[in-house]
Amino acid sequence: MNLDLRIPMGLMFLIVGGIMSVFGFFTRGSVIYERSVGMNINLIWGLVMLAFGLVMFLLGRASDKRAAAEPIEGTNRPLGGHGHGMGH
Amino acid sequence: MNLTFIDWLIMLLYFAFVLGIGFALKRFMRTSKDFFQAGRSLPAWICGLAFISANLGAQEVIGMGASGAKYGIATSHFYWIGAIPAMIFVGVFMMPFYYGSKARSVPEFLRLRFDEKTRAYNACSFAVMTVFSSGISMYAMARLIQTLHVFDSAFLKFNLPLGWIFHFAIIISALIVLGYIFLGGLTSAIYNEVLQFFLIVAGFLPLVWVGLKNVGGWSGLKAALPVAYTHSWRGMTNAHNNPLGVEWFGLSMGLGFVLSFGYWCTDFLVIQTAMATDSEESARRVPLIAAIPKMFFPFLVILPGLIAIATPAITQHAMLRSAPGLNTPAVPPAANDLSDPTKYSKGLIPAKVNPVTGKVMTDEHGKPLLDYDLAIPNMLLHYFPTGILGLGLTALLASFMSGMAGNVTAFNTVWTYDLYQSYIHKNASDTHYLKMGRWATVGGILLSMATAYAVTSFNNIMDTLQLVFSFVNAPLFATFLLGMFWKRTTGHAAFTGLVSGTVAAVIHHGLTLPADAHPGIHGGWIAVVHTYPSEMAQNFWTAIWAFSTNFILTVVISLMTKPRPESELVGLVYSLTPKPVEHHMAWYARPKVIAVGLIALLIALNLTFR
Numbered sequence: 001m002n003l004d005l006r007i008p009m010g011l012m013f014l015i016v017g018g019i020m021s022v023f024g025f026f027t028r029g030s031v032i033y034e035r036s037v038g039m040n041i042n043l044i045w046g047l048v049m050l051a052f053g054l055v056m057f058l059l060g061r062a063s064d065k066r067a068a069a070e071p072i073e074g075t076n077r078p079l080g081g082h083g084h085g086m087g088h
Numbered sequence: 089m090n091l092t093f094i095d096w097l098i099m100l101l102y103f104a105f106v107l108g109i110g111f112a113l114k115r116f117m118r119t120s121k122d123f124f125q126a127g128r129s130l131p132a133w134i135c136g137l138a139f140i141s142a143n144l145g146a147q148e149v150i151g152m153g154a155s156g157a158k159y160g161i162a163t164s165h166f167y168w169i170g171a172i173p174a175m176i177f178v179g180v181f182m183m184p185f186y187y188g189s190k191a192r193s194v195p196e197f198l199r200l201r202f203d204e205k206t207r208a209y210n211a212c213s214f215a216v217m218t219v220f221s222s223g224i225s226m227y228a229m230a231r232l233i234q235t236l237h238v239f240d241s242a243f244l245k246f247n248l249p250l251g252w253i254f255h256f257a258i259i260i261s262a263l264i265v266l267g268y269i270f271l272g273g274l275t276s277a278i279y280n281e282v283l284q285f286f287l288i289v290a291g292f293l294p295l296v297w298v299g300l301k302n303v304g305g306w307s308g309l310k311a312a313l314p315v316a317y318t319h320s321w322r323g324m325t326n327a328h329n330n331p332l333g334v335e336w337f338g339l340s341m342g343l344g345f346v347l348s349f350g351y352w353c354t355d356f357l358v359i360q361t362a363m364a365t366d367s368e369e370s371a372r373r374v375p376l377i378a379a380i381p382k383m384f385f386p387f388l389v390i391l392p393g394l395i396a397i398a399t400p401a402i403t404q405h406a407m408l409r410s411a412p413g414l415n416t417p418a419v420p421p422a423a424n425d426l427s428d429p430t431k432y433s434k435g436l437i438p439a440k441v442n443p444v445t446g447k448v449m450t451d452e453h454g455k456p457l458l459d460y461d462l463a464i465p466n467m468l469l470h471y472f473p474t475g476i477l478g479l480g481l482t483a484l485l486a487s488f489m490s491g492m493a494g495n496v497t498a499f500n501t502v503w504t505y506d507l508y509q510s511y512i513h514k515n516a517s518d519t520h521y522l523k524m525g526r527w528a529t530v531g532g533i534l535l536s537m538a539t540a541y542a543v544t545s546f547n548n549i550m551d552t553l554q555l556v557f558s559f560v561n562a563p564l565f566a567t568f569l570l571g572m573f574w575k576r577t578t579g580h581a582a583f584t585g586l587v588s589g590t591v592a593a594v595i596h597h598g599l600t601l602p603a604d605a606h607p608g609i610h611g612g613w614i615a616v617v618h619t620y621p622s623e624m625a626q627n628f629w630t631a632i633w634a635f636s637t638n639f640i641l642t643v644v645i646s647l648m649t650k651p652r653p654e655s656e657l658v659g660l661v662y663s664l665t666p667k668p669v670e671h672h673m674a675w676y677a678r679p680k681v682i683a684v685g686l687i688a689l690l691i692a693l694n695l696t697f698r
Contacts, residue, residue, distance in 0.1 A: 003112050005283075008279075009282070016102075019098065023094050032473035032475075033473055035471055037301050037471075039298065039301070041298060042475040045290075052286075
């Protein structure tokens with residue numbers, strides 16, 4: 001398959017993490033953080049997600065560039081017997 | 089619930105990505121193999137995460153949290169005993185036959201190994217179960233959206249009746265799942281399952297973190313809860329001494345062997361993800377990779393249940409109000425004790441309220457019942473401020489969809505290959521089957537919707553369906569075990585054994601009853617000859633009886649019928665198949681080495697939380 005999942009997944013975490021950290025940054029010290037035991041969980045977790053998204057995105061991009069992957073199929077041992085059951 | 093713009097934005101972004109992945113994959117769907125088997129080209133780690141995510145449906149996230157709140161850390165047996173050993177077994181021993189036989193589905197493997205009737209029986213029962221399970225997932229999701237009032241403010245804003253929220257939730261989830269599977273087939277389902285996996289981790293990890301911090305860490309949690317809650321093996325020598333009401337033998341044989349191996353080693357819902365990898369080596373690694381996060385999932389989904397009990401409740405939560413616009417008149421004024429649900433809640437777990445009378449529901453001894461299913465949703469509402477609340481809710485919705493999607497792709501494959509191509513329209517072009525797969529997806533979703541509505545109109549249908557599934561699934565593993573590891577097993581024997589195993593499960597259920605239950609849906613509808621301490625014990629023993637009946641009958645009938653020539657069974661039976669070559673792999677990448685490491689980790693976890 002030619003689409004490396006890490007690219008869209010990385011992008012999604014980058015965007016969501018970005019939104020959460022920006023929102024967290026502008027709501028520092030807000031009363032909404034009484035719920036999360038005083039931690040600015042939006043900022044902290046937003047940054048964690050941002051970092052995860054970035055790593056995924058970069059890994060996906062790197063492997064996309066090396067995309068000379070030859071499609072291998074089958075097994076590493078002889079397939080025995082009959083070949084029925086394959087409809088095409 | 090008060091969702092703000094930021095929560096909605098996160099939710100919408102997620103759905104945009106889910107559908108976007110479907111669109112991006114559309115152009116790769118050229119043959120039926122691309123659509124149904126992801127072209128057999130995906131990397132092992134992706135399929136490994138999809139392997140556990142396909143199982144992460146409603147039952148998992150909500151159910152395990154509920155069970156954590158009800159029984160404590162003993163719930164982790166469903167992972168450590170009830171999943172990991174089976175996942176190791178399927179990866180090391182069984183995957184070479186599934187992948188190497190070139191079967192395209194589990195029922196097709198049964199045809200290669202046994203005969204047409206065994207396949208037809210398995211394919212039909214499996215197809216029916218997948219659409220029902222997906223429908224139950226859909227129903228549970230719509231109910232949860234309704235209970236949490238997710239869409240209420242949006243509906244009020246646009247002047248829409250609140251009674252439509254249920255229909256809206258059903259339709260929107262159906263459209264999204266349909267959209268991405270129709271476009272990108274199994275690849276799309278697997279990709280989205282992986283996305284959902286990471287989202288669930290991203291949404292629940294901070295929940296556990298904040299929750300634990302609030303109750304004073306693990307030691308604080310231990311201090312706040314009864315001692316049985318934080319020990320998984322205490323009192324397991326006798327069924328009456330532990331909250332699960334099962335003893336170690338029933339637990340390890342019933343759950344750990346029969347039920348767990350029957351599910352993880354034979355259910356095409358999970359096996360399909362392993363069969364989508366690029367090689368047999370990868371396919372064997374899939375369940376082993378999946379076992380690593382699976383082992384730690386109790387900390388993500390069960391622990392919130394424990395924290396919910398230990399959290400001092402200060403605010404009354406949204407869901408204590410019954411959903412407006414539904415068959416729910418306003419709560420009548422306090423007439424007696426039972427009309428004040430807040431009195432009976434435990435931590436964040438509210439008392440169960442009868443939607444008609446507004447009174448707290450009680451068991452036979454007059455003890456109030458708690459609504460444990462709200463453990464996880466209430467945790468989200470209690471600990472998450474706006475922003476991350478959107479993420480947590482999205483994770484919850486994602487878990488429902490991944491359960492639904494796995495069922496739908498399993499259904500479209502089994503329908504198209506095992507039923508349509510085999511019995512309705514043989515020898516059509518590949519394009520025809522690809523088209524059929526797409527329409528089977530539409531059909532599967534429509535049937536799921538019908539199930540979801542059937543569940544709303546008939547009270548008992550969900551319990552009944554789950555009961556029927558358990559009858560059909562319980563004996564399955566004996567058939568696969570004998571088929572793969574005993575070359576003498578014959579098709580007639582497998583078929584008879586399978587059917588008799590199910591009959592044995594039905595009879596056992598009809599003759600036994602859990603303590604405190606009345607004869608009927610819970611058992612004992614023939615006569616009560618034995619009483620189990622809990623429903624769980626009854627389930628486990630039903631499975632043990634079904635398995636043993638199937639096993640014994642299959643062996644006996646095999647010995648009386650004519651075996652197939654050995655030459656036909658190469659690649660399908662262990663003793664007649666060349667062993668997979670492993671010496672070219674690095675030592676740490678060999679399935680057996682990974683398996684030993686996993687077992688060591690498993691033992692360590694059980695000792696830590698004994």
